[in-house]
Amino acid sequence: MPRTPTENERIRRATTEQILKTAMTLFCEKGYYSTSIDDVAKQAQISKGLLYHYFKGKEDLxxxxxxxxxxxxxxxxxxxxxxxxxxxxxxxxxxxxxxxxxxxxxxxxxxxxxxxxxxxxxxxxxxxxxxxxxxxxxxxxxxxxxxxxxxxxxxxxxxxxxxxxxxxxxxxxxxxxxxxxxxxxxxxxxxxxxxx
Amino acid sequence: MPRTPTENERIRRATTEQILKTAMTLFCEKGYYSTSIDDVAKQAQISKGLLYHYFKGKEDLxxxxxxxxxxxxxxxxxxxxxxxxxxxxxxxxxxxxxxxxxxxxxxxxxxxxxxxxxxxxxxxxxxxxxxxxxxxxxxxxxxxxxxxxxxxxxxxxxxxxxxxxxxxxxxxxxxxxxxxxxxxxxxxxxxxxxxx
Amino acid sequence: MPRTPTENERIRRATTEQILKTAMTLFCEKGYYSTSIDDVAKQAQISKGLLYHYFKGKEDLxxxxxxxxxxxxxxxxxxxxxxxxxxxxxxxxxxxxxxxxxxxxxxxxxxxxxxxxxxxxxxxxxxxxxxxxxxxxxxxxxxxxxxxxxxxxxxxxxxxxxxxxxxxxxxxxxxxxxxxxxxxxxxxxxxxxxxx
Amino acid sequence: MPRTPTENERIRRATTEQILKTAMTLFCEKGYYSTSIDDVAKQAQISKGLLYHYFKGKEDLxxxxxxxxxxxxxxxxxxxxxxxxxxxxxxxxxxxxxxxxxxxxxxxxxxxxxxxxxxxxxxxxxxxxxxxxxxxxxxxxxxxxxxxxxxxxxxxxxxxxxxxxxxxxxxxxxxxxxxxxxxxxxxxxxxxxxxx
DNA sequence: AATGAATGAGACTTCATTCAT
DNA sequence: CATGAATGAAGTCTCATTCAT
Structure with a gap:
């Protein structure tokens, strides 16, 4: 049984925020170039694929x-x-x-x-x-x-x-x-x- | 008969300076991470190998x-x-x-x-x-x-x-x-x- | 819907084995130093990147x-x-x-x-x-x-x-x-x- | 004033032997592939150019x-x-x-x-x-x-x-x-x- | 006989991104 | 929504060898 649209919306918001927060932290710590997409995904506890689902790429972040x-x-x-x-x-x-x-x-x-x-x-x-x-x-x-x-x-x-x-x-x-x-x-x- | 030490010293100085000048220019233009060793060597008109003869690596530059x-x-x-x-x-x-x-x-x-x-x-x-x-x-x-x-x-x-x-x-x-x-x-x- | 963990495990095992088998063959034929990572990847019919996904490097192999x-x-x-x-x-x-x-x-x-x-x-x-x-x-x-x-x-x-x-x-x-x-x-x- | 032919011959022999001895030592210590021509020349206290004067290349050694x-x-x-x-x-x-x-x-x-x-x-x-x-x-x-x-x-x-x-x-x-x-x-x- | 500056091919490795499921 | 296997371009670096002097 699929999730309700509201539920989905909530998940989307939470995940987006989680990704951005993690990216900000890592960029601040190590810099943009020394932070890899892998780092961000791992730290945010999501898969690389999902990160690309939310953001077009590293630059979009x-x-x-x-x-x-x-x-x-x-x-x-x-x-x-x-x-x-x-x-x-x-x-x-x-x-x-x-x-x-x-x-x-x-x-x-x-x-x-x-x-x-x-x-x-x-x-x-x-x-x-x-x-x-x-x-x-x-x-x-x-x-x-x-x-x-x-x-x-x-x-x-x-x-x-x-x-x-x-x-x-x-x-x-x-x-x-x-x-x-x-x-x-x-x-x-x-x-x-x-x-x- | 080998080149005299003085001559070698002159060559070394000139090349080193040329490399540093080029690196400075490129780092200023594109940034450290976006400048490749290849870029530096090409712009300085020397081979990559020579650059590594003078500097241990990009970081040394x-x-x-x-x-x-x-x-x-x-x-x-x-x-x-x-x-x-x-x-x-x-x-x-x-x-x-x-x-x-x-x-x-x-x-x-x-x-x-x-x-x-x-x-x-x-x-x-x-x-x-x-x-x-x-x-x-x-x-x-x-x-x-x-x-x-x-x-x-x-x-x-x-x-x-x-x-x-x-x-x-x-x-x-x-x-x-x-x-x-x-x-x-x-x-x-x-x-x-x-x-x- | 992502692949099931079991399916992933199967793929991982098969690829790992394929890589190791190829590496063994090539190392035996040409020796460790004369075999390049490129050789191994090509012979195993995978990309170099995938090889590094499974092994930390040549030495790990x-x-x-x-x-x-x-x-x-x-x-x-x-x-x-x-x-x-x-x-x-x-x-x-x-x-x-x-x-x-x-x-x-x-x-x-x-x-x-x-x-x-x-x-x-x-x-x-x-x-x-x-x-x-x-x-x-x-x-x-x-x-x-x-x-x-x-x-x-x-x-x-x-x-x-x-x-x-x-x-x-x-x-x-x-x-x-x-x-x-x-x-x-x-x-x-x-x-x-x-x-x- | 140039060296006498005998003198030259003596030098040649000594240098050749020195190179071979050094190469043997280094090959034994680190192996053929992990020893570089640079290593050999440096350890033998001669220039790379001279080494190539005596031997066609690493393989010849x-x-x-x-x-x-x-x-x-x-x-x-x-x-x-x-x-x-x-x-x-x-x-x-x-x-x-x-x-x-x-x-x-x-x-x-x-x-x-x-x-x-x-x-x-x-x-x-x-x-x-x-x-x-x-x-x-x-x-x-x-x-x-x-x-x-x-x-x-x-x-x-x-x-x-x-x-x-x-x-x-x-x-x-x-x-x-x-x-x-x-x-x-x-x-x-x-x-x-x-x-x- | 002798030097070391110079070259360039090729090695190892990383990583943003795509794709099948 | 979600995963992680897979790719390949591009980067850093090493080193046998050549060459001008």
């Missing part, structure tokens, strides 16, 4: 993870936009981003690694590009906040802000054990969220 | 490049240390680092990519670690500069400085065409090189 | 064959031990061993070749050692038979017996066409199976 | 060693033939052969290994065959000794004798440390050198 990442970042940005004053908005960006990286430094590290992938890598480059494009899009929104904040050169200030924030995230994800994240967060907020 | 990189960074730091006032020292770090990245953004990007490699990648991790260790060593020297500068919390300030600098380099190497490097350099110098 | 060999020899020895009188036991060793070599002289020759492999061969030595260890173990059992037979110096006699038997096998496998195996078998039995 | 071996065995046989009674002749074969193997068990082991090489090994087989042919030739001479000794079936007896002798050598070279060579030598002489 990466694509799905990148989409998830883009969505995560988007959520932070949307919440920031919803704030009323530009100072609060920028503060929320800082806090959201740093909270994210502090929860899972290896995950951030993995996406940063993807982000810095050489431009011609035949497989990975397009996802790297996708991340960059999304970041560029969000940068425009962020610059608008600095405009509203009334700084002299908002675009340049926005860039400087992004650089500092990215730099903090980079360094924290590199030395997660000894990095005083809270203190630097305070320092960044103090520097960028006030004006006049 | 990477090791040699990492050593070169570490040396490059060291040169900047040593020049900075030679300056007399701490303000000049820090300024030299900013200028040296940014000059370096602006000359060859893809090279910096490649090393940053290596730097952010997952910790368990069976091949690449150890070179990633080597870069991190060297950076940590230099960080101590830099912190001493902030001590001499007389800032309140020198270690934290040094970290914040590194974060900003790394962030600028990261963003510039990501968007080399539109990034106003000179302006952000000025902004960073203004922020970190004065006190009182 | 050799290991499996050595284990089979050790088992074969063990069977003869166990049957010998089961006999009641020591004379019958020794006779059974002679007959078992010679029957084995006469059926497949090249196989015996191959194992003898392995057996005489230089001690430091980086790959083959360990299997050579394994064969030697097993032979030493069986030698002890055989010596016990000569003790029961009541000869003066049983250990020495057992060694002399082994030497003669091994020598006959060596020579037969070298000149299988002209060697009067039956007659020498009779001569050996006459010499070693009586006493008093 | 093996050929030279096999010729040396054949000559060694021939010397023993000729000395045996020079004895007056057949019993003395056979005794000399036993003593000569066992003295040889006891002096350099690994060398004997190496030739035995060559001797048992599969018939179709594309490189090694022809030298294996050469050794076998020479052994067959000498077997005829030895059989004549048993004829003169007056045994019933001289050819069969000669074969049985060879088997025993080869077997002792095989076992001794396998367990050189614990094998009571002298005692088995005595046992063999007692068995084969008397008749009447």
């Amino acid at each position: 990466l694509a799905a993870l990148v989409d998830l990442r883009i969505n995560d970042v988007l959520v932070v940005m949307n919440a920031a936009v919803a704030k009323t004053t530009p100072a609060e908005q920028i503060q929320h960006i800082v806090e959201g981003a740093l909270e994210d990286v502090s929860r899972q430094p290896e995950v951030f590290r993995f996406y940063l690694n993807l982000f810095t992938q050489p431009r011609l890598d035949p497989v990975v480059a397009k996802y790297s590009q996708k991340l960059m494009d999304e970041q560029a899009r969000q940068f425009e929104i962020q610059t608008e906040m600095f405009v509203r904040l009334g700084v002299a050169e908002p675009r340049q200030r926005s860039l400087y802000f992004s650089s500092t924030l990215q730099g903090i995230m980079l360094m924290f994800s590199t030395y997660p054990n000894s990095f005083p994240l809270e203190k630097l967060k305070a320092e960044a907020i103090a520097e960028f969220c006030n004006h006049g | 990477l090791a040699a490049l990492v050593d070169l990189r570490i040396n490059d960074v060291l040169v900047v730091m040593n020049a900075a240390v030679a300056k007399t006032t701490p303000a000049e020292q820090i300024q030299h770090i900013v200028e040296g680092a940014l000059e370096d990245v602006s000359r060859q953004p893809e090279v910096f990007r490649f090393y940053l990519n290596l730097f952010t490699q997952p910790r368990l990648d069976p091949v690449v991790a150890k070179y990633s670690q080597k870069l991190m260790d060297e950076q940590a060593r230099q960080f101590e020297i830099q912190t001493e500069m902030f001590v001499r500068l007389g800032v309140a919390e020198p270690r934290q300030r040094s970290l914040y400085f590194s974060s900003t600098l790394q962030g600028i380099m990261l963003m510039f190497s990501t968007y080399p065409n539109s990034f106003p490097l000179e302006k952000l350099k000025a902004e960073a110098i203004a922020e970190f090189c004065n006190h009182g | 050799l290991a499996a064959l050595v284990d089979l060999r050790i088992n074969d020899v063990l069977v003869v020895m166990n049957a010998a031990v089961a006999k009641t009188t020591p004379a019958e036991q020794i006779q059974h060793i002679v007959e078992g061993a010679l029957e084995d070599v006469s059926r497949q002289p090249e196989v015996f020759r191959f194992y003898l070749n392995l057996f005489t492999q230089p001690r430091l061969d980086p790959v083959v030595a360990k299997y050579s050692q394994k064969l030697m260890d097993e032979q030493a173990r069986q030698f002890e059992i055989q010596t016990e038979m000569f003790v029961r037979l009541g000869v003066a110096e049983p250990r020495q006699r057992s060694l002399y017996f082994s030497s003669t038997l091994q020598g006959i096998m060596l020579m037969f496998s070298t000149y299988p066409n002209s060697f009067p195996l039956e007659k020498l078998k009779a001569e050996a039995i006459a010499e070693f199976c009586n006493h008093g | 093996l050929a030279a060693l096999v010729d040396l071996r054949i000559n060694d065995v021939l010397v023993v046989m000729n000395a045996a033939v020079a004895k007056t009674t057949p019993a003395e002749q056979i005794q000399h074969i036993v003593e000569g052969a066992l003295e040889d193997v006891s002096r350099q068990p690994e060398v004997f082991r190496f030739y035995l290994n060559l001797f048992t090489q599969p018939r179709l090994d594309p490189v090694v087989a022809k030298y294996s065959q050469k050794l076998m042919d020479e052994q067959a030739r000498q077997f005829e001479i030895q059989t004549e000794m048993f004829v003169r000794l007056g045994v019933a079936e001289p050819r069969q007896r000669s074969l049985y004798f060879s088997s025993t002798l080869q077997g002792i050598m095989l076992m001794f070279s396998t367990y050189p440390n614990s094998f009571p060579l002298e005692k088995l030598k005595a046992e063999a002489i007692a068995e084969f050198c008397n008749h009447g």
